[in-house]
Amino acid sequence: GESVGLHLPTLSVQEGDNSIINCAYSNSASDYFIWYKQESGKGPQFIIDIRSNMDKRQGQRVTVLLNKTVKHLSLQIAATQPGDSAVYFCAERGSQGNLIFGKGTKLSVKP
Amino acid sequence: EPEVTQTPSHQVTQMGQEVILRCVPISNHLYFYWYRQILGQKVEFLVSFYNNEISEKSEIFDDQFSVERPDGSNFTLKIRSTKLEDSAMYFCANPGHITDPDTQYFGPGTRLTVL
Numbered sequence: 001g002e003s004v005g006l007h008l009p010t011l012s013v014q015e016g017d018n019s020i021i022n023c024a025y026s027n028s029a030s031d032y033f034i035w036y037k038q039e040s041g042k043g044p045q046f047i048i049d050i051r052s053n054m055d056k057r058q059g060q061r062v063t064v065l066l067n068k069t070v071k072h073l074s075l076q077i078a079a080t081q082p083g084d085s086a087v088y089f090c091a092e093r094g095s096q097g098n099l100i101f102g103k104g105t106k107l108s109v110k111p
Numbered sequence: 112e113p114e115v116t117q118t119p120s121h122q123v124t125q126m127g128q129e130v131i132l133r134c135v136p137i138s139n140h141l142y143f144y145w146y147r148q149i150l151g152q153k154v155e156f157l158v159s160f161y162n163n164e165i166s167e168k169s170e171i172f173d174d175q176f177s178v179e180r181p182d183g184s185n186f187t188l189k190i191r192s193t194k195l196e197d198s199a200m201y202f203c204a205n206p207g208h209i210t211d212p213d214t215q216y217f218g219p220g221t222r223l224t225v226l
Contacts, residue, residue, distance in 0.1 A: 034213075034215075042219055043219045044154060045217070045219075049214055085168070093213055094156070096156075096159065098169070099204075102153060103152070104153060
């Protein structure tokens with residue numbers, strides 16, 4: 001079936017370091033993936049997305065890598081800042097067009 | 112980032128009561144989605160709405176749920192007889208670009224508490 005999951009529930013990094021958040025998916029036919037940031041009490045905020053015809057996509061301080069061979073997705077945040085502290089969700093587009101979310105990784109940035 | 116708005120921000124209700132959650136999506140878009148997130152858990156798909164009709168729905172979206180577009184712009188999610196387990200954050204979402212239905216932008220959510 002379709003499922004998206006995250007390897008680590010929590011990640012703690014030092015301010016200024018790079019962060020890497022990982023995600024595994026099970027549906028090899030998935031063609032669209034997206035990362036969201038969710039701060040406490042707020043809705044998911046779009047960070048970056050990637051289609052299956054790409055291996056890498058870069059945004060401002062963020063990079064998403066897609067490895068279709070092992071069905072793995074990662075989000076890299078460069079020079080992590082305290083404002084990056086949040087829960088990060090990966091999601092894939094399901095067969096119905098909806099998004100299927102993973103369980104989330106909580107990123108904590110230590111000053 | 113395109114903005115989706117939702118009201119109310121917090122709704123408290125008694126079990127068995129009806130609630131209506133409202134959303135103002137990004138304008139001029141045909142796709143629309145409702146999701147929910149039980150506290151501490153992942154976001155779950157409820158229903159999608161396309162061109163004024165329900166397109167797809169999940170197992171969660173049973174007969175107690177309904178979606179409407181009462182005035183051509185706002186969307187509502189109605190729960191007819193709330194249960195304790197309906198307590199969650201409810202998010203509406205829709206694409207920001209009419210030519211790209213994949214990138215969904217979420218509203219701030221309505222926190223529903225059923226007592």
